[in-house]
Amino acid sequence: MKFLKLDFPPYATGLEIAWFFAFRAICIAIFVFLVAPILVIIPLSFNKESFFSFTSGMLALKPEAYSLKWYRDIFANGMLAPDAPLSLDWFKDSWMRSQWMIALKNSIFVGVSATAVATTLGTLASVGLSRPEMPYRGLITGILISPMIVPIVITAAGMFFFFSQIGLSQTYIGLVLAHALLGTPFVVITVTATLTSFDRSLMRAAANLGANPLTAFFKVQMPLILPGIISGGLFAFITSFDEVVVVLFLAEPDQRTIPRQMWSGLREQVSPTILAVATILILISLVLLMSLELTRRRMERLKMDAHS
């Protein structure tokens, strides 16, 4: 690793060498600040006791100090018969009644629907925005990005007033529309960024060869900007999957999502089950990050191929 490369030029002064090490020490400390809080959660979630801290048994690495009970609790909390033997019925009971399972189902339903709406509308708009003829581009982009900038409490309060008037508050449709709105700026940003490197003469070539605009879009343009659409969609999904304020303001208790469940967990009864859920969410975000990195690499490879 070049990070700790130690071949100093002969003219380096003592002060420079000291600064070299000091700078790296500072950077490592900041990286620890960034990552350690997240990593600390993972071992804590296997705690046998209901504390948010390491017990002496855990520090001594005694196996009996660790347990999976908080992971079991994710499935069991809210069940009719949590102590029944593990069987198909147990999982059925969990799937239907466990609070976290209900929250998970709500989160996925709202997240997927909102992502579908946000990605479709956002991609369409990005294609329009990146056309050179687009009028008032600056103003319109500004309006389309603004849901990302306006504080979420303001957006949620406004939606609460307006959606109540038109009968959309406390409905899934209202929730999906609200989350879709919050996701669209991410789609617009990523897809327009991808479109800047898109060669528009390809569209003219496609038209020249007899493709109608729709065919040209689906067969030529979309495959090339797909990585941008996918990462925009991922951003939109994550936004919805992590959103709690709009849910607090707009949804009824039955429409609890995972973040809503965590929110009440953190405010009311603090139990390590939250740490277990958090660990699972961290693993999910790691997977998402990796898949995003892979799409990025694929895109780079495509670019390299295109230029060679």
Place this chain on the structure above:
Amino acid sequence: MHQTFDQKTLTRQLAAAERRNKVKAFLLVLPLLLFVLASFIVPIASLVWQGGYSDTFANALPETSKLLGAWDSRSPVSEDLVKSFVTELKASKLKDPAIPTRVATVVNREQSGSVSKFKQVMSASDLASPYKEKLSALSSEWDKPDIWRAMKIVAPSFTPRFYLQAVDLRLTAEGDIKPESDENAIHLLLFGRTLMVAALVTLFCALLGFPIAYLLAHAETKTSNMLLIIVLLPFWTSLLVRTTAWIALLQQNGVVNDFLVAIGLIDNDHRLVMMYNMFATLVAMTHVLLPFMILPMFSVMKTIKANLVRAALSLGATPWTAFWRVYFPQTIPGLGAGCLLVFILAIGYYITPALVGGQSGQLISNIIAFHMQKTLNWSLASAIATLLLIGVLLLYWLYNRLVGIDKMKLA
């Protein structure tokens, strides 16, 4: 030469084609624009409207509102006014049993104790002419002008009083503007605190983000890609997970306190209070917003040529001078973009202060949510939100002028 096309026709056809293209591009954007309009712009507009409009009183007691408007707020109230008040209040209960309580709550915000006075009127069964004497028999409070003055304040539907309240001013029955009493004057304090927290978080993010962005920008591609993942991991992790992490770390029996006790730095009986206060808000917000600072700085620093610094060094500059006079000025666009972005995001922060801030770490967004959900004073919540919105939009406009929203990049 033979001209096939008349030049004018050609120009006209070209203009028509360009117009068609413009319309086509606009039509592609239109669905999203309409969606944003319906689900964002209109709701925000209704919030701004709500901040200056509250019709609870005027809807329930329309005639009384008119009479209160005509009353000069000093002379004794007329029998007509009292009669219309009693009959309309009693009648409003028939429409919806919750209305009298709602009206009483609204009046109570101007004059505490009004709820119980309203209850007296609602439960009294023998209220008839002369109403004025019957009321004063219920309570001497009804003789005093105070409760009537409070009603005069809340009677008009269109009112600047919520916007005034949002900046700690009070509207009197005479229509004068007075400063709010000290125990109620908390909004300016919270606005000030929010600005201070946002500024501090921006400063901390800049101080912590600069070295990391520098390291990322000037390390080898392979190393920097790996380190970038470390920066992006918190960015991609749920905000609630990160907040949970800080609770686990900073609370009294948390990991940090345990560690400090274990290494003997603090005594077990004197554990540090780092949770549910301003400190926790600052630490957790800095952690959450740090990636927003690093990413724009990183993308600017990547474009800075290393040989400029080398040239400065070879011309005799000390390493510090070379950094400060040659390198640092080139990072200003990234630093500015990052600072502005972090400041904009910090100023409206809600979730983290609500969960870790306790009393002292609450920000302006928290008071908006408090009025939305607890006191149900939606108009006041809207007025405060509108002021916050104006501030954020000004900063957003500035960001757009200086950085350009089209330059905003994610990862």
